[in-house]
Amino acid sequence: MNRWRVQRALLDKELHHNRGYFLVALVLLIYVPVLKSLYYLLQGGRMLHKWGEQLTYMLNFYQLPMGPPPLPQNSLHVIWLAAPILLGALLLGEERKGSLRYLVTTPVSRYDIVLSKFLFGSTDLLLAMAVNTVFLLSMSGALGLGVDATIILRWGLIMSLGLTALFTLALFTSTFTASVLPAAGLSFLLIYLPQALIAMLENMAARYFNASQSFSIKMLYLGDYLTITDYLTGEHWSIIQAVDHFPNWRMYATSGMLGSAPRLGMETIPLLLAIICLLGLAMAVFNRISLEEQGILFANTRTRLIFISLGGLLIAYLLAFPLCSTLLLYLFCMFVIIAFYLLLDYLSRRLKRSRTK
Structure with a gap:
């Protein structure tokens, strides 16, 4: 045809x-x-x-x-x-x-x-x-x-x-x-995922590797340009002058000024x-992908596991990163949190299968 x-x-x-x-x-x-x-x-x-x-x-x-x-x-x-x-x-x-x-x-x-x-x-x-x-x-x-x-x-x-x-x-x-x-x-959620991942990498680089202000500013600009909604609101027009990092839940803050249109x-x-x-x-x-129903949220198992891992990664960043003074400790906490959510998913699916038998 x-x-x-x-x-x-x-x-x-x-x-x-x-x-x-x-x-x-x-x-x-x-x-x-x-x-x-x-x-x-x-x-x-x-x-x-x-x-x-x-x-x-x-x-x-x-x-x-x-x-x-x-x-x-x-x-x-x-x-x-x-x-x-x-x-x-x-x-x-x-x-x-x-x-x-x-x-x-x-x-x-x-x-x-x-x-x-x-x-x-x-x-x-x-x-x-x-x-x-x-x-x-x-x-x-x-x-x-x-x-x-x-x-x-x-x-x-x-x-x-x-x-x-x-x-x-x-x-x-x-x-x-x-x-x-x-x-x-x-x-x-996916709209802001690139910005969240880049912010996580920038904070890790600043805390554990003493990254420069120039690196931090460029990373935050990259996050803005990878976020579609920032084009609708002009957020990436702003000129970032400094990035301040904090050893607590606030993590970081920026200071800047209005800029001209790119x-x-x-x-x-x-x-x-x-x-x-x-x-x-x-x-x-x-x-x-199969069109056969395989879950409430996701169409197949692989997609579900990917998003559970991403969710665990972001939760680890929000909860564990402010408390971890070393990179090794943070990576360990990240691994534990992701494994915990994957285990919960596995157990819930086992329980569901046992009930349907």
Whole structure:
């Protein structure tokens, strides 16, 4: 069967079955830039002027000495996070026990299934951001935006790539999880996993190897650039001037100042690479994993063990690292904690099997 015809048929299926999710995600993403702006345009006066200032703050990724943002920043951040992650989790996870089992028995390859869902979801996100960008460009004068067209276009481009990266992460997560809720929950955790692991390595280097300030600052910058949500909020714009380490639960703190926007390539290229890598991983994992139900959270044993080990690693970092004065002691505590959680998993599965006999 022609590859294009396969994709067209799969996209038609997605539109037929998932158009509700498509519309909900679209409305969520245009709520602040378009729908609330229309409301304030009807209100006019001082409220419209204030709204224009808040939109300007948003378009500069919250990195201006002004505020508040269009919604309280945490609320707006939740909207930007929830829409692409839930869309990615729903598109694959919702069908895991239904039409997916039928699809994989047809001549359609698993690669095509994942690709069609990626194209469907990313089209939704890009359409929403196109609507937002065109609206803000056309209404910038009426809204009193204190930015030029290049700022709006930059915001639209980076937000489009950032939202698509979050969606692709959720799509990848749903390939090895058992249902929608685990996929969405683990996606939120995976967003911050690179930053947490890099912070752990940086703290270990500073405490046990007396790493320099320059090394610590570069590591923290790396953590920011590997965290997708930092592109949506401009966190990596900040200039880190110093990193202070503490021999207690606080571990470390940074001091710095607001910086200017990085070069466009420093933001778009990492996001594009993230999208490509996550899509490739999603295809590779989905091609090898079984759709037979094997657990409440994870689709197979290997994935469960990997995440138990990662969880044990992070718990050891949070609980044991502040108390361990030597690297050897910390590694020993880490090994004990990871082994403890793996043992708990083994015993719980043995108990479950004994009850089913």
